[in-house]
Amino acid sequence: MVGRFLLYLAVFTASYAVKAELYVFPAPSPEATTHTLNTEITLYEEQTLSAIEQKNIDLLIKDTYQTLDKSNTTSALSEINRRFEGTLPAWLYSAIKRCEAWFNRTEGNISCRNGELYNYWEEYIQGKHDLSRREVRRLARVARIAEVNFNDDNSVAFASPIQWDLSEFAASLAVERIANYLTSLNIRSYHISAQGLETHASNQGFSWQGTVAQEAVTQTGRTTDAVSNQSTIAYIRPWQRPVLSTSKLASLEKGVLSHSDGWPSAKFQAISVADNAFEAMLLAHFSATKTAQQAMELVNANPSLALKLIDENGRVFTSNTYTARTSGDSSGENKAEKNGHAISLDITLPLFDIADYRGPYVSVWVSDEKNRLVKSLALRGTSERWLAELRTWWRRVGRKNEGLVDGFAGATKKNAPLHIKWDGLDDFGKSANSASLILHVEVAREHGGRSYEKIPFTFDSLSSPITVTGTDEIASITLSLMN
Numbered sequence: 048m049v050g051r052f053l054l055y056l057a058v059f060t061a062s063y064a065v066k067a068e069l070y071v072f073p074a075p076s077p078e079a080t081t082h083t084l085n086t087e088i089t090l091y092e093e094q095t096l097s098a099i100e101q102k103n104i105d106l107l108i109k110d111t112y113q114t115l116d117k118s119n120t121t122s123a124l125s126e127i128n129r130r131f132e133g134t135l136p137a138w139l140y141s142a143i144k145r146c147e148a149w150f151n152r153t154e155g156n157i158s159c160r161n162g163e164l165y166n167y168w169e170e171y172i173q174g175k176h177d178l179s180r181r182e183v184r185r186l187a188r189v190a191r192i193a194e195v196n197f198n199d200d201n202s203v204a205f206a207s208p209i210q211w212d213l214s215e216f217a218a219s220l221a222v223e224r225i226a227n228y229l230t231s232l233n234i235r236s237y238h239i240s241a242q243g244l245e246t247h248a249s250n251q252g253f254s255w256q257g258t259v260a261q262e263a264v265t266q267t268g269r270t271t272d273a274v275s276n277q278s279t280i281a282y283i284r285p286w287q288r289p290v291l292s293t294s295k296l297a298s299l300e301k302g303v304l305s306h307s308d309g310w311p312s313a314k315f316q317a318i319s320v321a322d323n324a325f326e327a328m329l330l331a332h333f334s335a336t337k338t339a340q341q342a343m344e345l346v347n348a349n350p351s352l353a354l355k356l357i358d359e360n361g362r363v364f365t366s367n368t369y370t371a372r373t374s375g376d377s378s379g380e381n382k383a384e385k386n387g388h389a390i391s392l393d394i395t396l397p398l399f400d401i402a403d404y405r406g407p408y409v410s411v412w413v414s415d416e417k418n419r420l421v422k423s424l425a426l427r428g429t430s431e432r433w434l435a436e437l438r439t440w441w442r443r444v445g446r447k448n449e450g451l452v453d454g455f456a457g458a459t460k461k462n463a464p465l466h467i468k469w470d471g472l473d474d475f476g477k478s479a480n481s482a483s484l485i486l487h488v489e490v491a492r493e494h495g496g497r498s499y500e501k502i503p504f505t506f507d508s509l510s511s512p513i514t515v516t517g518t519d520e521i522a523s524i525t526l527s528l529m530n
Contacts, residue, residue, distance in 0.1 A: 067091050072105050088225065091236040100232060104225055111221040114139060115213050117162070128162065128211055132204035140201040142220055142325060143211060147195060149329050153345065157333045158306040160190040162210025165304075168291045172298045183309030191307070215304075219281065219328035226279070226324065280320050281327035285313035285335045286359065303335040312336035314454045320353035320369070330354065339364040340426065340457030358454050362423075363476040367468045388471030388478070388506055389529040392424065394488055395522040396462040399495070406459030407492040407520055408433050410440035411467065415481045416503075420444050421473045425465055426456045436491040439499050468529065471506070490520035500524060 068090040086108070090096070096104070114122045114136065127133035135143070146159035164186040171178045193206035213220065222239050229237050289297040290304050290311040302311030317334040321327035330352060334342040339356050346354045346366040353368040396407060408428035413421040423444065428434050431452060435441045445452065473479045483505055491497040498520035502513060512527035 068093075068095055070096055070101060070104075072101070072108055086222075086225070087240065088229070089238045089240070090234060091238075094234055094236065096232075104228060107224050107228060108221050111224055112217055115217045115220070117212065117214065124211055124213070127203065131207055131209070132202065134200060134202040137201055138220070138224060139213075140197075140203065142213060142216070143203065144197055145326065146213070146216075146329065147197075149326070149333070153333055154307075155191045156305070156307045156337065157329050158187075158190065159211055159213050159216070160193070160195075160209045161187060161304075161306055161309070162212035163190065163208070164309050165212050165214070165291065166210070167309075168298065168304070169293060172291060172293070172296045180310060187305075187307060187309035215332065216325060216328050219279075219324040222279065222324040279322070279324040279327045280318065281324065281331040282319075283317045283331045283335050285311075285315070285317075303332055305336045306332075315339065315342075315356040315358055315364075317342075318355040318357075322351050326352075338457055339455045344457070358450060360450060362451070362454075362474045363472070364455070365470065365472075365476075370470055390469045390471065390506075390509065391527050391529045392465070392467040392469065392486070393523075393525045394465040394467075396464065396490065396520065397522045398462050405493045405495075406461045406463075407490045407495065408437055408459060409465065410434075410437045410444070410487070410489045411465065412440065412444055412487050413469070413479065414443070414485050414487060416483050416485065418443055418485075420448075421479050421481065421484060422469065423451060423455060423474060424467050424469060426451070427459050427465075429456045429458060433491065433493060436497060437489045438491075438497070439487065440489050486524075486526060488517075488521060488524055492520055496520050502526060 070088045070090070072086050072088070088096075088104070113119050114124055116122065117125060117128075119125060123133065123135050123139060127135065134140075143159055146157070149157040150160070164183060167183060167186055170176060189208040190210075193208045195203065195205040195209065197203050225239055226237075283303060285303045286301050288301060288303075290300045290302055291298050300311050302313035304310070305312050312335065314337070315335055317331040319327045319330040319334060321330055330346070333345070334354055334356060339358075342354060342356060343364060343366050346352045346368065350368060352366070354366040355369050356364040392411070394409075394411065396409075406427070409425060410427075411425040412423045415421055420443070426434075428437075429452070434445060434452060434456070437445070471479055483503060486502040486504060487499070488501075489497070489499040496519045498518055500515060500517050500521055502515055502524065504513060504526060506528070509526060509528045512525055514523060514525045516523050
């Protein structure tokens with residue numbers, strides 16, 4: 048399966064004109080090319096590519112697609128899939144090894160091992176068999192539990208259920224290889240922009256504009272550091288894309304294929320930022336299929352990543368790093384923090400000396416004075432039966448927002464404290480500029496008690512932190528402005 052990129056030129060928004068050099072790969076031709084990536088590279092600051100350098104980029108793109116094409120029986124990927132071992136080109140070895148790192152980091156929820164699963168889906172859309180959820184789950188499982196061994200000589204050996212398949216990430220790998228090549232040429236200011244799979248790459252100094260319109264991400268700006276590292280952004284709108292498509296057919300089912308259970312999911316638009324295109328797309332795939340809290344916990348633990356999620360109702364979730372990474376602020380400071388509208392929230396839960404202690408269900412949200420929801424901040428617990436025991440939250444928020452539980456809830460975690468950063472934006476990404484707000488914290492525990500605290504506040508009132516001592520299931524709550 049070959050993704051096709053329809054690309055557009057990034058334009059500077061500075062008040063002065065900046066010369067830009069545009070290159071198209073491959074050169075326009077009436078002949079269709081099977082293994083290629085139609086792309087545009089924009090260079091700034093009077094930089095140019097020689098004819099040989101352009102030819103090298105063209106060959107690099109074709110090589111990426113040919114190597115990852117499962118029908119290309121002579122490729123290194125096809126060869127190791129037949130033999131279950133072999134030596135790979137350095138870039139492909141690195142990609143598979145990084146994908147395995149994500150496999151381990153996400154407990155199998157991101158994988159490049161699922162070639163047999165993708166073959167099964169392809170045969171299904173060709174009409175060769177019916178679709179069985181039990182079978183796709185089995186195929187995902189047998190690949191997930193198989194062993195893989197990497198060696199220093201770029202060789203890999205693995206158990207027979209595994210078939211490597213990186214076709215979903217071919218475009219992002221091509222973009223990454225282009226970016227690396229430009230860096231090797233000491234190209235200081237570039238932009239590689241893609242609309243089809245929504246992958247963009249540029250030097251780190253570029254300003255990423257935080258809006259996504261139609262099916263495109265617009266990025267403008269320019270580098271401020273000649274030796275800065277590359278950054279990329281990837282974008283997926285899962286409910287608008289078939290689970291799998293070939294050059295002739297596409298599945299009627301929509302969504303992103305979950306690598307852990309083999310079934311399509313379409314929880315979120317995912318806009319992800321990483322240091323390279325491949326990992327940005329890995330993050331986008333993971334985040335489109337998991338709950339918001341699962342995705343944000345992963346991203347917030349890794350400063351090199353940033354993420355914005357939007358559900359079908361327009362509800363927005365952002366990682367702690369997203370605004371700083373997309374604001375174009377070279378200092379890395381969050382704009383909301385500068386405006387005094389970023390809040391840090393710490394909630395501690397008591398430790399009970401109980402043999403059968405079970406993690407509590409927790410809900411944290413902000414409302415206005417009329418109890419209208421402004422922002423959902425945290426929801427621990429996935430069982431609707433017990434979430435309903437969060438009675439205040441359920442009555443005011445939960446039962447009115449059916450998609451919130453499925454897309455936002457996360458697992459319970461014993462008595463682990465909650466540390467939450469809120470950028471001052473409401474559930475739909477707009478400024479929560481109400482003069483008076485209320486923070487709500489509710490905790491309920493199976494075979495335990497229920498506690499609920501509410502704290503009225505304004506942004507201006509947080510010049511000094513507010514600390515409240517709770518009772519029973521809540522130990523303390525501290526609300527403060529982020530410095």
